[in-house]
Ligand SMILES: Nc1ncnc2c1ncn2[C@@H]1O[C@H](COP(=O)(O)OP(=O)(O)O)[C@@H](O)[C@H]1O
């Protein structure tokens with residue numbers, strides 16, 4: 001098998017995790033052995049399962065880093081042909097691990113994560129993978145205020161830290177118009 005990196009990006013509630021699990025099931029149905037992993041920072045729904053916002057889930061490794069996952073798997077690492085990674089924005093060694101696993105270990109890597117934070121700034125190393133990727137899929141959700149395509153994650157909690165784990169209690173998916181209006185963003189010079 002050749003190495004491959006497929007990215008699934010988008011704002012919160014866009015269906016990234018659902019799409020990741022769908023692709024995992026396709027690989028498993030084709031007889032490929034898949035290891036699932038997420039950042040251990042994500043404790044929202046379950047500590048050792050990847051869970052979608054509408055309750056679908058699959059067991060996974062929860063890890064602080066992908067080097068730690070590699071160590072935990074030991075010799076079993078070579079038996080997996082597919083590595084599915086969720087909450088990729090929280091993994092500090094995402095770029096180095098994925099590059100090595102695809103280029104030299106010939107793994108097929110599926111990566112789901114935020115393409116931007118609540119300020120629409122880069123988040124972790126997700127965007128660094130774009131030049132290495134075979135495919136990049138940007139999903140959109142449904143705007144919480146008008147049902148147009150949601151492109152961005154609006155933070156509704158009063159907290160300025162980049163990393164703030166949460167769901168609908170802290171974030172809403174929004175279209176460009178509502179992101180701009182609700183953040184009171186003004187064009188430069190106004
Ligand atoms: N504002 C919302 N709050 C809670 N759940 C939502 C909201 N918008 C959409 N959902 C549900 O979340 C599902 C997508 O969940 P998931 O795949 O976990 O998305 P992502 O990984 O992109 O955050 C949608 O199919 C829908 O059922």
Ligand SMILES: Cc1cn([C@H]2C[C@H](O)[C@@H](COP(=O)(O)O)O2)c(=O)[nH]c1=O
Nearest residue numbers: 011012013117118153162163164165166
């Ligand atoms: C926008 C944004 C999000 N987060 C956190 C909130 C959630 O715990 C995850 C994203 O989860 P999802 O599966 O994509 O719904 O990331 C954050 O820490 N900072 C942000 O700016």
